[in-house]
Amino acid sequence: MRGQGIGAGMMEFAISEAKGRGVRLVQLTSNSLRKDAHRFYERLGFKPSHLGFKMALK
Numbered sequence: 001m002r003g004q005g006i007g008a009g010m011m012e013f014a015i016s017e018a019k020g021r022g023v024r025l026v027q028l029t030s031n032s033l034r035k036d037a038h039r040f041y042e043r044l045g046f047k048p049s050h051l052g053f054k055m056a057l058k
Contacts, residue, residue, distance in 0.1 A: 011044055 018026055028046065030037050038048075
């Protein structure tokens with residue numbers, strides 16, 4: 001399904017809806033290894049903003 005514009009269309013719709021509702025910031029989280037996803041988000045206008053940390057508890 002990649003490359004058909006479906007994901008971009010969905011994201012653009014969600015962003016448009018958010019703007020229409022007065023939302024001022026859209027934030028998402030992506031695994032650091034997902035370089036293709038990062039390029040996709042950047043093409044949509046997202047900018048890298050922070051580094052996250054987590055700890056697995058067993």
